[in-house]
Amino acid sequence: MTNETAPRGIDPSVPSPARIYDAMLGGKDNYAADREVVRLLTAMYPYAPDTAQENRAWLGRAVRYLAEEAGVRQFLDIGAGLPTRENVHQVAQAVDPDCRVVYVDNDPIVMTHGRALLVGTENVTIMEGDLANVGDILERAREVLDFTRPVAVLLSAVLHFFTDEQDPYPLVAEIHAALPSGGHLALSHGTSDIERDNSEAVADAYSQRASSALFLRDRAQVTAFFEGFELVDPGVVHAGHWRPLPGVEPRPVEQAPVYAGVGRRP
Ligand SMILES: C[S@@+](CC[C@H](N)C(=O)[O-])C[C@H]1O[C@@H](n2cnc3c(N)ncnc32)[C@H](O)[C@@H]1O
Secondary structure, three states: OOOOOOOOOOOOOOOOHHHHHHHHOOOOOOOHHHHHHHHHHHHHOOOHHHHHHHHHHHHHHHHHHHHHHOOOOEEEEEOOOOOOOOOHHHHHHHHOOOOEEEEEEOOHHHHHHHHHHHOOOOOEEEEEOOHHHHHHHHHHHOOOOOOOOOOEEEEEOOHHHOOOOOOOHHHHHHHHHHOOOOOEEEEEEEOOOOOHHHHHHHHHHHHHHOOOOOOOOOHHHHHHHHOOOEEOOOOOEEHHHOOOOOOOOOOOHHHOOEEEEEEEOO
């Protein structure tokens, strides 16, 4: 942030996943401590910002697919992050202005900036919530979204903040149970599958500094989140290879080690 003053309740000296990611995307909603983490990660692995950008580009394509091809009009974006270019509501509402979007994040700075951005925006709600308490998120989302009609739940680059001990699989199963037939799950997840030499070291460096640790999973583990969903083509693949736009060459997989996929509840 330009003058580096933090809103009340926000500690700028503790790097947060939302602000680190914002810095990697070239945003302005971050502090020196966040940029220092990006500097350190980039020194270890120069493609850290490319990884964030490839993930964000996938999210845009996934939302466009969901709105345009799957006909979904309701989105629940958990771990939404700071506002950036091509926000989920902008992509969805470009297809149909009646698309309804609920953003959820557990970082208070996302609330501050999100609420400021969304003043006067139709059909968009932002709420503070922790994916660890997904039942509470779903209950509050039901006040805004109609779960008897298709809802797409987005878990983009958020599940890797849960360790195996924290066991995120039952949380995703709870989402599955809440969705009607035709509901969708779109998720992406950092992996050590692709960039074996660097990924674990980068994740360790991240975990030592940021307010949340980073826990990478392999393709089989990421695919397991889709239990009970039918995977949409091309399945769980490197994010850049998930329905790339015509004429756009995905980054080489080792320059963006993220898996992504979209599933439909039958
Ligand atoms: C890497 S950013 C991804 C942002 C966006 N989903 C995207 O893919 O472009 C991860 C976001 O998840 C949020 N987050 C991390 N753990 C969370 C949790 N347990 N509950 C809700 N949000 C969480 C962070 O605050 C951050 O904004």
